[in-house]
Amino acid sequence: MKLKLNKIVVLVAITALSTLMSSCFKEEPLNAECDIEKAWVHVSNVDAYFYSPTDSLIEVISTEDKIVFNMRDGADITALAPQFVITDGATITPASGTVHDFSNGPVTYTVTSQDGNWSRKYTVECNRVSHYTTAVWNFDFEHFELDPSNESSYYIWHNTLPDGSLGNDWASGNAGFKLSMKFALPNEYPTSVLEDSYDGHGVQLVTRSTGALGQMSKKPIAAGNMFLGRFNVTKALTKTMEATEFGIPFTQKPLRLSGYYQYSPSTPFIDKNFNEYPDRIDAGDIYSVLYINHDRNGNPVVLYGDNVLSSDLIVAVARVASVNETNGEWVHFDIEYEYRKDIDEELLKERGYNLTIVFSSSIEGATFEGAIGSTLKVDKVRLTCETKE
């Protein structure tokens, strides 16, 4: 009898505790996200529409709300039916697979989350790619704005295309910096606008501290960077090297890269663990890479922070030998592309090459080594390309 009572007490206690522990789980809430994750256009004769079949499928990154299909010059875009992979349970209007005329400009789609509480608007555009034959591309950094999708926290730049229209080919790591320093002002970001530059506005790249949050995740600095390509913030805290997607399709053969820069290295030089190296002096980096944007099996390739200067797919590199202290003076650089492989003219026309131009305020910034405060100023960059008679 004694034992029984004893057991009952223990049993009651255990039951009470385990009830508390599990507190019974509720039904799974409906999904709150409302993303287009992938977009593609299915056409019977894909080669008539796209330079590469892989251009017909776009992996949309979470921060993008403009989806652009790059298509052949003469492609008929009056009746296309883009299809989408969206967040599970979400709905999209107009529906995936409905036919639209894209010749009048972008079509707007709205995705609404499964729980009905959230929605995002996307524009889908079919861009018939112009083949420029410009001898010299000008990059003057005069067209910038505060990122409209991001509560106006940092600058984004638009490049002037040879026909005078504005492109979105410049990218920076500012979105990654924002993860740790959300209260930074636009000119406190690693990549910002330089007033009174060599000529009008320029771009100012400063290696910044990412504060306690960045230090915790062993990313104590963010080098100021600017490059032709795309920044994928989704990978900024994990596969950091893959966050910088270098390169845009380019259909001309680049010959020379020139421009003006100023550099001032700061101290102390630190590594990702915040160890100081009194003997090391920070340096900037200015280079450009042309590479083949598909592998042997035809899969699209984009170069990342860890292979942009080492990949087998690289065709040509132009790099300023050393970007060191300039004592407040503007220094002119003019470098030639060194070709490692011959250019395949046919592939060039078919958008088979990617070009990137990269500026960084700390040469080892990709591995979070450098000195907080090192500053690279860049302006009036010129890209000279081969022209055919």
Added chain:
Amino acid sequence: MSAWAATPNDNNRSNLQKFFHNVEGYGRLGYSIGGTAPMGMPAEIRKLNKFILQPNVSFGADLIKPASQHWGVLAGIHFENKAMHIDATVKNYHMQITQGGQTLEGRFTGKNDSHAVQWTFTIPVQAVYKFNDKWKLKFGPYFSYVTSCNFDGFAYDGYLRVDDPTGAKVLLGNTDEERGNYDFRDDVRKVQWGMGVGVDYFFARRFGIFADLNWGLSGFFKSSFKTLDQTLYPIYGTLGIAYRFK
């Protein structure tokens, strides 16, 4: 010495003696299991992956003053640890990664490992109902002073939507460098209170076992702390052995 001066002293002593002649003293040693948890599990918490037992010892002394044949009053002082370590899967869970005043806030879907510790001095004040020499029921409030505490953890193997479900999607991995750490120890409430209920069973004249449940009614965090959507309450059960001094 003067007799009149000694008299009140003697009276006092006898009053004290009178008061204490039937007071029972107990020593207790226990182990607690429980959690610092919201009232009612929010739907965003999907699954408990791990519940890691913590060194939740408690020891203390109680005095019981009988007031009638069955009823009495208990007061005591306990030193105890209410710690928990859980790993849970969450979906679209509002959270904040913090370090040195910097924050990254949003909706997290993935796994969350959190660890709470609080060493407290606790004073229970309870009514006691004594069925017989073996069985007692106890019920009443307790007050705790937190002497040292911690509440930290990390989000991992998942992704954060910055600010809200339409914000930038940022993956979090499972290494020191890829996790999202947080530490809210500075926001823990120092003085807490709650209700306790318990039962004592004495299988011998001096030795017994007990089971107590202490249900926190003041939030684990200061009321100014808004990072978590739910108020967390420390709810712990204690099992242990008791010793009757007299």
